[in-house]
Amino acid sequence: MRQKIIAGNWKMHKTTDEARQFVQALQEKLTDCRAAVVICPPFTALAAVAEVLAGSKLALGAQNMHWADQGAYTGEISPLMLQDCGCRYVILGHSERRQYFGETDGQVNQKVKAALAHGLLPVVCVGETLAQRQGGLTETVVGSQTAAALAGLTPEQVAGLVIAYEPVWAIGTGQTASEQDAQQVNQYIRALLAEQYGQAAAAAVRILYGGSVKPANAASLLAQPDIDGALVGGASLKAADFLGIIQAV
């Protein structure tokens, strides 16, 4: 039985004060929760949120990282620094990183390996654009992004991973994939992993869906057999919406 994960990706939103207040309020309201809940604030708020979360069941995640431990990489953050801040998870290969910052499959693979080497749990994002979906390329794109991101990993490492299927056309657009379409792609990813890494690894890996998840559509998405949780952007910025999604588990 895979425990579901609800992860909030705040992107470039919230000051440290806003972040602290949000997490305090969320914790007070979140009494009984079956899912693992992960908050991914911007780098500047990681330490403040970690302080509030100390001793709580909610986990802290980052939105990106460099693969090197340290070095002359102006503006970058290393896995050691994320660990130092109390991070347990790190989102890698988000489509906004690929689209606006030119992140490649090869870089995502280096980041995944570095995260695992430092005991961080990668949330590896994959997904097709609208043109790729309309061109019938969804499985080709998602399959090749997944294979590239995981290249060189052992079945044991793959078993512990989190993958997020995030169709680019559904991110921040209010246009959610239907539960059937999302389930179909998640099932495809799991089948691919079974072929490459064996049944046990494929059965253990958590595959989330992300793309305009809201309280109104969360329950039907999360009821699908291969959807093991949600990566939530916009709706994770309002406590009531994020709580509604968590409570849909």
Ligand code: PEP
């Ligand atoms: C995301 O950024 O990962 C995301 C899914 O955003 P949204 O929920 O706003 O579509």
